[in-house]
Amino acid sequence: MDIRQVHQQFSTDEQCLQYIEQMRWADGAVRCPACGAKEIKRVERKADSKNRSKWFYLCLEKTCHNQFTPTSGTIFHDTHLPLIVWFHAITLMLNAKKGISAKQLQRDLGIGGYKTAWYLNHRIREVMGEGDIPKLGGIVELDETYVGGKQKGKGVYYGKKQKQVVVGVRERKGGLRFIHTKDAKAATLKTIIEQHISNDVQYVMTDDSSAAYSALKDSGKHMVIRHSIGSYVDGIIHTNTVESAFSLLKRGIVGNFHQVSIKHLQRYLDEFSYRFNRRKDDGAFIETVRRLCGFAPVTFSMLTSERV
Numbered sequence: 001m002d003i004r005q006v007h008q009q010f011s012t013d014e015q016c017l018q019y020i021e022q023m024r025w026a027d028g029a030v031r032c033p034a035c036g037a038k039e040i041k042r043v044e045r046k047a048d049s050k051n052r053s054k055w056f057y058l059c060l061e062k063t064c065h066n067q068f069t070p071t072s073g074t075i076f077h078d079t080h081l082p083l084i085v086w087f088h089a090i091t092l093m094l095n096a097k098k099g100i101s102a103k104q105l106q107r108d109l110g111i112g113g114y115k116t117a118w119y120l121n122h123r124i125r126e127v128m129g130e131g132d133i134p135k136l137g138g139i140v141e142l143d144e145t146y147v148g149g150k151q152k153g154k155g156v157y158y159g160k161k162q163k164q165v166v167v168g169v170r171e172r173k174g175g176l177r178f179i180h181t182k183d184a185k186a187a188t189l190k191t192i193i194e195q196h197i198s199n200d201v202q203y204v205m206t207d208d209s210s211a212a213y214s215a216l217k218d219s220g221k222h223m224v225i226r227h228s229i230g231s232y233v234d235g236i237i238h239t240n241t242v243e244s245a246f247s248l249l250k251r252g253i254v255g256n257f258h259q260v261s262i263k264h265l266q267r268y269l270d271e272f273s274y275r276f277n278r279r280k281d282d283g284a285f286i287e288t289v290r291r292l293c294g295f296a297p298v299t300f301s302m303l304t305s306e307r308v
Helices: 003-009 013-024 083-095 102-109 114-126 186-196 240-257 265-277 284-294 300-304
Strands: 040-044 055-059 139-147 164-171 176-181 203-207 222-225
Touching: 003 083, 013 083, 013 284, 083 102, 083 114, 083 265, 083 284, 102 114, 114 265, 114 284, 114 300, 139 186, 139 240, 164 186, 164 240, 164 265, 176 186, 176 240, 176 265, 240 265
Parallel strands: 139 203, 203 222
Antiparallel strands: 040 055, 139 164, 164 176
């Protein structure tokens, strides 16, 4: 969906709320989020503020009597932003090929403060982790790159010292995974291979820049393109598709975000792979709203905690 379509379909917060209800309870049977009871009633009330809903559900279970709305217990819970702003932000994040910064989101949506836009940005990003998904098969390309760690007097991508390792795994004509790792050693890459690449894979393509791909050595499926001698394509042997994904990621980080913290790097990687994997999917907006309905609230303190 584009901004125009979202604006036409969701011109009021009530329409957004009804849509969230449909995503949360797809079978049409609204249930109490506290006890799961179906015996509920809708209660109308006079809204005394622009951010307060004009109605709520009341659970009729005698031991519960919980009051809730479709946003209760979700990432939308207790938000001070209109739901229309959320829906526009989702659309902008899904349609921005190289991502959209919180500062740009603030300007485009007229959000009062940068922290509010940053918080909104990260709550949407929270649901873009893929979770438990099928492993990649067919022809898979595997490579690593280094981001961040700008050193005084040197270019952004000069050397590897103080940089963060990002491993990319991409199935040709299929899915993409970005994984933030502590290093690019053999044991680390072996774990990634086991977690993300199917045993039935046809081939795994890598370059020859590292001896860390030893886990593939005896598989009979490992094919290497020798970048060290200036070879980049040899028939079907190349890593160009995963490298093009790296290029998009780096242009997004340098051009839009400028820098990302180590703590949140995996969130940004999840966003890029989530958007890339759905670039031709007309249902990406629906899926994202549904995911937001299924995630518990994320507090500002959780995102700003010093723990990595």
